[in-house]
Amino acid sequence: MASVNYPCKSLVVLVFVSLLESSTTILPSNSDKLFLALYYESLCPYSANSIVSYLNKLVEDDELLSIVDLYLSPWGNAKIRGNDTFVCQHGPYECLLSTVEACAIHPWPKLEDHFPFVYCVERLVYERKYPEWESCFEDLGLDPKAVSECYTGGYGDELEKYATETNALQPPHKYVPWVVVDGQPLYEDYEDFITYICKAYKGTATPKACSKPSGYSIQRPKAKSIPPVCYRDTIISTLLEQI
Structure with missing residues (x-):
């Protein structure tokens, strides 16, 4: 199916186009840990849900988090269109939030x-309040200066090359959220990433979560056995109805 073009010729574009200038592959910072990567886009409701409802469980579990290097890549299904422009699946506001x-x-x-x-930003997306994203600075007691400077001009060589990384995935990603554990995509089982982490872990300090019979395995109703995703070529109007 055809996708809808949203030309974004602005500072947002300059930030993400600059991300294409390197093909550096991101590797785990600690080889003793499992590398967990989430490839997502900011306004995909299912990406937001994966962060708010599932990744948060990992981050809140100190034992489990101690065996994982968690990496976030906010590019998703965006596409470069040339002439210093790119498009985001959910429109210009997604370009803004992914850049932020x-x-x-x-x-x-x-x-x-x-x-x-x-x-915080993705929780607001999940609650359909994403235009209020700037409130996250105040809510978390954060100085917005660093993010603002990056957004308006400090995008150069130091930013991770999210677009290049996502486009270089093997096998190529089909949708978001796209979760990868130590190089292996989980496909439709992305909600069960903690179970995969526990199975892949070879260390001796087994987290309590991995000692449970099924870890944090998600039990979905049979009618919803496959979790929803934002496919790369889904018509944009269908997705916007869900935001």
Whole structure:
């Protein structure tokens, strides 16, 4: 199906186009840990749900988090169109929020610093209040200067190259949220990522969550056995009805 074009020729564009200038592959910062990556886009309701309802469980569990390097990549199904423009699946506002989240990760590289902000923004998306995203600075007691400077001009070489990373995924991502554990995509089982982490972990300090019979395994009703996703080529009007 055809996608709808939303030309975004602005500072937002400059930020994300600059992300394409490197093909550096992101590797776990600690080889003893499992590398968990979430490839998402800011206004996909299912991406928001994966962060608010599932990733948050991981971040709140200190034992479980100690065996994981969690990496967020806010590019998703956006596409470069040339002439310094790109389009986002859910329109210009998604371009803005994805850039804002990338600009939060840049100056606050530690998970404990940037995840609360990303979680706050995505919670507002989940609650359909995303135009209020700037309230997250005040709610979390954060100085918006670093994010603002990144957004308006500090986008250069230091930002992670989210577009390049997402476009280079093998196998290619089909939708978001797209969750990868140590290089292996979980496909439709993305909600059960903690179960996969527990199965893949080879260390001796097994977290309590992994000692449970089924970990945090998600039990979905049979009628909803496959979790919803935002497909790369889904018609935009259908998705916007769900935001």
